[in-house]
Amino acid sequence: MTASFAAAGRPNLSDGSPADARALVASGRAALGPAPEVGSIRDIDIPTRGGSIGARLITPTSPSAGLVVYVHGGGWLAGTLDDYEICARRLAVTSGCSVLMPDYRLAPENPFPNGLEDCEDALRYASRHRAELGCGDGPVIACGDSAGANLVTVALRRLGGEVACALQVLIYPVTDCDFGTRSYREHGTGLPLTRQDMTWFFDHYAPRAEHPRDEISPLRAPDLSGQPPAVVVTAQYDVLRDEGRAYAQRLSQAGVAVVYREAAGLTHGFVRLHNLIAEADAELVAIGAAIATACAAN
Template structure:
């Protein structure tokens, strides 16, 4: 529902420099005007286009990675599921930065921190959920709730970042465990003392550490011979 490409411009430039890669900043349409699954399929089509344009634009089509934060993390995980299902190309890495992975659960039963004002409150998360996926039955779909996908084997390696105080913390933890149990290579790091949005809003030290981790992971996935 929120956000625009320019807010991620600095991070994209950071990845381009420190991971030595071409970065495409995807301007997918937002809810409620364009609810689920529009952003998922749009993002997949952009990724497919990037793959198809590799020869023309001069990069390696076999070294692709995707990533997103919050709702973008949900879209990233969903696109990775589509990549596995359609088998039109492969991914070297999926980066999930405090992702939303389960819209089927009751929001008030998520990781609520007592006596603390969370950045992503129960009320705000519930509002986003109803705007993005208005039909309750659709929230059970793996592309809306990747955590509910019955088979995660064969997915791209994943880097998952979670925040200690984040409402979405536990589903990120659970997704990391589920991926690992099904044979997917996973790196999961939780950042103590942080909340939802910390890689954008701070604290600075944690955000910098997270940016460095993401860039390093991208560089290793996209340039394995140089790692």
């Protein structure tokens, strides 16, 4: 998969309404291939300060080594548990962990900070209820992709030490509102995620004057120390590549243990394509291995 994997003939996510973007994401679900076998899948409710939200708990066939809270991407406004279940099941298999997917509230109906607060409360819930979620005293891992990775890392910083998290996994994270980086200039059109998409996502998530807030653009936080160890993975052909790399560097400079990897030849959204592209699956396997290592160390 190289830069030739363009969105030719496919509308941009931002060409229509938020409902259109959600339908576009859902329309690709059938082409993602089969879901791996897991031990069990069940839907649960998580209490939050905004009311109860749904969540999906996926357990592996073997005893869970830990609990991964996986926050899906979609620009803060698209994506469902069904859209990301195949990916989450693969993550359960490769990591040996249970995976809890919170169905956080989406913009623009529920703009910042509603989805962020849901993710914070889901992490609290996961930490306090590990045993009943089938993980015993195994560690909690926080994982997200794209806007989900943004929510994960911001939530962890806001929670401070309240939630003991063994590892944060940030897959092509949104970390800044700077749309003029080199990766934006090089890859801003013709790929699955465009510059137009990202500006549209930001504008639906929060008023433009708030975009530089470090709770929306965490790269701008004055202090990133005290966060859990991190695995940060970016894609070579992605507008978010440079800000993800810069965030990994900032974490490292703040004394956080970081493993950074740029997935060569891949574009934004590759984790959902693990059945279709060997290189994408290799990245998901590597992420699962990093989670398993963190669990073994705790």
